[in-house]
Amino acid sequence: MATTAVPTTLSPHATLKPDSNSGVWGWLTTVDHKRIGILYLYTALAFFIIGGLEAVIIRAQLQGPNGTLVSPETYNQLFTMHGTTMVFLAIMPLSAAFFNFLIPLQIGARDVAFPRLNAFSYWVYLFGGIFITVPIFFLVAPNGGWFGYTPLTTKAYSPGINIDFWVIGLQILGVSSLAAAFNFITTIINLRAPGMTLMRMPMFTWMSFVVQFLVILAFPVITIALVFLLFDRFFGTMFYTTAAGADPLLWQHLFWIFGHPEVYILILPAFGLVSEVLPTFSKKPLFGYPVMVYSGILIGVLGFGVWAHHMFAVGMGAIADSVFAVSTMLIAIPTGVKIFNWIGTMAQGQLRFTTAMKFAIGLVALFTIGGISGVMHSSPPADLQQTDSYFIVAHFHYVLFGGSIMGIMAGIYYYFPKMTGRLMNERLGNWHFWLNFIAMNLTFFPMHYSGMLGMPRRVYTYDSGQGWDTFNLISSIGAYMLVAATLIFVYNFFASRKRGEIAGANPWGAGTLEWTIPSPVPEYNFAVLPTVTSRYPLWEGSEKDAESARINSQEGKTAEELGIILPYSTIKPMIVALSMVVMFCGLITTMALTFLGAAIMVVSLYSWLLSPLEPEHH
Amino acid sequence: MKGNSRLRQLATFGLVALAVLALGACAAEYPNTTFQPKSEFARSIDFLWDRLLLLGTIVFVLVEAALIFVIFRYRRRPSDTSTPPQTHGNATLEILWTIIPAVILIFIAIPTVKTIFQTQAKVAAGALEIEVIGHQWWWEFKYPQYNIVTANEIYIPAGRTVNFKLNSDDVIHSFWIPQLAGKRDMIANRTNYIWFTPDSSLGPAVYNGFCTEYCGTQHAKMRFRVFTVRPEQFESWVAGQQKPAAFGAVASAAPAATGTPTPPQSGVGPEGGAARAVPRPAGSVIPGSDSFPAAAPMTGASTARLASGYTFPDHQPEFAYARPNSTIPANLKFTKGLTGNAARGQQAYSSSACIGCHVITGNPMSQGIVGPNLTHFGSRSTIGAGSFPNTPAYLALWLKNTRAMKPGSIMPTLGKNEYDPQLKTTVTTGGLDDQQIADIVAYLMSLK
Secondary structure (H helix, E strand, O other), rough: OOOHHHHOOOOOOOOOOOOOOHHHHHHHOOHHHHHHHHHHHHHHHHHHHHHHHHHHHHHHHHHOOOOOOOOHHHHHHHHHHHHHHHHHHHHHHHHHHHHHHHHHHHHOOOOOOOHHHHHHHHHHHHHHHHHHHHHHHHHOOOOOOOOOOOOOOOOOOOOOHHHHHHHHHHHHHHHHHHHHHHHHHHHHHHHHOOOOOHHHHHHHHHHHHHHHHHHHHHHHHHHHHHHHHHHHHHHHOOOOOHHHHHOOHHHHHHHHHHHHHHHHHHHHHHHHHHHHHHHHHOOOOOOOHHHHHHHHHHHHOOOOOOOOHEEEEEEEEHHHHHHHHHHHHHHHHHHHHHHHHHHHHHHHHHHHHHHHHHHHHHHHHHHHHHHHHHHHHHHHHHHHHHHHEHHHHHHHHHHHHHHHHHHHHHHHHHHHHHHOOEEEHHHHHHHHHHHHHHHHHHHHHHHHHHHHHHOOOOOOOOOEEEEEEEEHHHHHHHHHHHHHHHHHHHHHHHHHHOOEOOOOOOOOOOOHHHHOOOOOOOOOOOOOOOOOOOOOOHHHHHHHHHHHHHHOOOOOOOOOOOHHOOOOOOOHHHHHHHHHHHHHOOOOOHHHHHHHHHHHHHHHHHHHHOOOOOOOOO | OOHHHHHHHHHHHHHHHHHHHHHHHHHHOOOOOOOOOOOOOHHHHHHHHHHHHHHHHHHHHHHHHHHHHHHHEEEEEOOOOOOOOOOOOHHHHHHHHHHHHHHHHHHHHHHHHHHHHHHHHOOOOOOOEEEEEEEEEEEEEOOOOOOOOEEOOEEEEEOOOOEEEEEEEOEEEHHHEEOOOOOOEOOOOOOEEEEEEEOOOOOEEEEEEEEOOOOOOOOOEEEEEEEEEOOOOOOHHHHHHHHHOOOOOOHHHHHHHHOOOOHHHHHHHHHHHHOOOOOOOOOOOOOOOOOOOOOOOOHHHHOOOOOOOOOOOOOHHHHHHHOOOOOOOOOOOOOOOOOOHHHHHHHHHHHHHHHHHEOOOOOOOOOOOOOOOOHHHHHEEEEOOOEEEEOHHHHHHHHHHHHHHHOOOOOOOOEEOEEOOOOOOOOOOOOEOHHHHHHHHHHHHOOO
C-alpha cells in the first residue's frame, strides 16, 4: 500500500534505468506513456483555462450592447485564440492525454510502440502551444479567426506579425499530432496482448484508433494549406494572392477537408470515454458493440465527404450544395445510432450516478441537441440563414462543450484513480457537474435565439434595440457560472490528488483490462502480459483472464524484481522538439536562429537515433 | 411510483421553461428576425426551418424522454443484489433505430434539394440589378440599369425581383439581410448572385443588413440599410440619385415649417409626397459630447436649384432599430457653437485629402475611388457603414478622427492635433481645424 499513498504518480519504483526517475528531471526525460499522458493532461488543462478566460472576456464584452471592455482588435485576437486554443491546445491534447495513458493499458502493452517519439510529440505540443499563446499577453496574437480564411490572412491584409504566429504555430502542432498518430496506430496494431483481437478492444481504444487515421489523413491537408500560406507570407509566392488571380476558395476547401474530420478528431475520443463509463456504472456490457465500432468507422469515413457544408454560402452551385447536403445528413445516422446504443446500454442496468456517470449522461443529453441543430444546417437553404450567425456558435458548443468536454470530464473523474491512486471527491464532483450542466445550457442555448434573430458571429459589439440584449446577457451570466464550475473542478482535482480516498485497483467494479492492474499503475503496467479471452476480462472472462488479473493486481513489485526491461529516460526528444521550435522562430526573428535551431536539431536527432532505446535483453 | 412523480415534476418544469422562452420570443421587438420572412426566398427557407424544427423537436423530445425514463427507471436500488441482464445488443432494435432516422432524413432531404434548385435558378428577366462590392468595412452599391453608384444603403421597390451581383474588392465578405434572404459570400475573383422578390405588400420599411463573413478589425461595423419602398417612391429616388450632387438644395431646410419644395421633375406621385422626407433637425446632441449645430444658413444656397428625389423619412420611431447607437470615444471633443458654411466647406473639401478617395459627381475635383461615393451623402441615414447616424454632430466627430470613431478604419484621422491610433502620430500640418470641419460637414450634408 505504500505506493498508493504517494501523492503523485511519481511512484518510486526502482528501475533498471540509469537515469533518475523523480523530480523535474524525471518529468523532462520521461518516456513512460503514463507520465507523458499526465503531462498532456496538466498542460491541456492549463490551456483549457486560458482558452476559457479568453471566452469570459468575450462574453463580458458582449454582455450588453455597445460594450467597450476591449478594443475591436483585442476582441478579434481573443476569439481567434479562444477557438485555436480550445481546438488545438485543449480538447485535442486532453484526448491525447487519454490516448497516452489508456491505450497501452487497455490493450495490455508495456508502453507505446515508440516511447521516445511519444515524448517528442508531447514536447512539440508544449513548445508549439507556448509559441502560439504567448502573443496574446502582448496583444499581438493571431487575429484571423481559427479558420484563418485567405485573403484576410495574407500579407496584403494582415501585414503584422500576428498571423505569422498562427501559421507557424499550427504547423508545429501538426508535427506533434502526426507523430503521435503514427505511434498509436503502430501501438494498436502491433502491441495488443495475446487474445486482444480487434473486436475485443475496449471502445475507447477503438475510437482512438479511428481518430489516429483521421489525423494522418486530415493533417497533411492543413499542412499543405499552411505551407502555401507560409510561403506566401514569407517568400512572396502567390497561392492565395487575389491580385494575381488566386481563388480565395482554395484555402477554404483545403481548410475544411482538414477541418471537418477535425471535428470528429475532437468528438470521437469523448465518445470512446463515455462508452467506457456507461457500461461500468450500468453494470452491463456496451450495447451493440460491433455497431458502435462500425458507426465510429463510418463517421470517420463520411467525415471526409462533408467538408463543403461549411461553405454553403460561398456559391458552389446547386449540385454541389445538394451533394454535400445529403452526405451531411447521412452522417447523422451513425451518430444517432451511437446515442441510441448508449441509452440501450443503460436500459435494464443498475445505474450508479457517480460524477463520471453524470458527465457521461450529460454528453448523451447535450450532444443530442448539437446533433439535431447540426441536421438543421445540413439543409443548405436553411443554413443560409444560420451560417455565421450565433446559431452556429450554439450548435458547435453543444457538440464540443456538451460533447467533447463533457466526455473528457467523465473520463477524468473515471480515470483519476487509475492515474493517481486516489478518488476525486464525489460531493464536489456533483457540484461541478450540476453547475457545469446548468451554466453550459444557460450560456449556449440562448445563442440559438440570438442567431436566428439575426446576430452575426465574430462581432465585437452590437447596437441596442436589435432584440439581442437579453439573450446575450443570459449567455454572459452562464459563462461566469462556468468559471465557478471550473474553479470547483480545479480545486477538487488538486485537493483529491493530495487527500483523496485511496482507490485500489478497481474502485468502480469495471470490466476492462486497465482495471486489473494497481492504481497508480506501476511503471511496467503489467507484471505478466495478460491473456485476453473477452471484451470485459473482469466481468465475463475465462480462467485465463482471471489468472492474469490475479498476478497483475499485485502491488509493490519493482520492474527489477520482475526482470522487466524498461526504456532509458532521455532528454533528447525534448531537445529535438525545442530546437525545432527555435528553428521556426527564426522565421519571425532572424535567419540565424533558424540555422542555430536546425543545427541543434540535426545533432540531437542523430544522437537520439544512435542511442539505444533500452538496455540489452539478456 | 416515486420515480414517476419526479418525472412529472421535471416535465412540468421543462414545459414552463419553454413557455417562458416562447413568450419572451414574442413579447419584444426582433427587427432582424429570420422568422418573419418578407420575400419568397426567405419564406422558402422559413418553410424548411419549420419542418426542421418540428422533426428536430420530435427527435429531441423522444431521445431525451427515453434517456430520462431510463435514468429513473433503472437507477440502482438498495434491493439490487443480482447482476442485471448482460445483453450485448438487439439486432431488431438496432436496425430499427438506423432506419427511422434515415426515413426522417428523407423528409428533410427532398424539400431541401427542391429549394436549392428553386432558389439558385436563373433570375427572371426584368429584375432590378444591383451590384454589391464589399470593401473593408463598407458597401459599394451600383445600379447599372440606372447609372447610380451609392454606398451603405439601398432602395428597392417592393414586389420587383432584385438580383444582387456580389463581389469583393479585398477580403471575403458576406451579404445578409435576415428578413429578406439568406447569406451569400462576396469573394474577390468570383462573382456570386443572390436574388429575391420583396413582398409587394411591403410598405416603406427599413431592414438592417450585415456582413457575416469575418473580414478584419471592423467586421462588426460593416452594416448596411435596405429600404423597401413603393415603386413610385423608388422612381423618385432614382431620379434624385441620377442627378449630380447639388449642394445648396437643402438650404431651405432650416425652418422646418416650410418643408422641402417638390421639384416638378422628381416624378413623385401624390402618395409619395405623403412619405416625403422631413428635414433633419439642425444638429443633434451627441450623448456625452458637446452639441454641435452645424447646419447653419449657407451662402452657397443660391448656386443650386436642383432638389433631391425621394428619401426615406428619418427618425421614425418604428424604425428606431435602424438608427445606430454606438458610443463615441469619450475624449473626442468638438468646439461648441460653430456654424458651418457649405461654400467654404466645398473649398476645404476640394483642397484636402478627401478628394483622393471619394467621388462626388458634380464636383470635378473629387475623383478618388478608394472610399464610398459621396454624391448624395446628405440623403443617407448613417455614416461609417451603419456605425453612426448621419447627423452633423456625428459627422463632425467622424471627420475629425475617423480612426477613433471606428478603430482600424482605412480613412485617416483628419483633425488637427488629433492622435491617429494607427499611424501612432498626432496630425499637425494639413490637419483640419474645427471650423474647417464644420464647413465640410455643412457641404456634405447639403449633398442631398
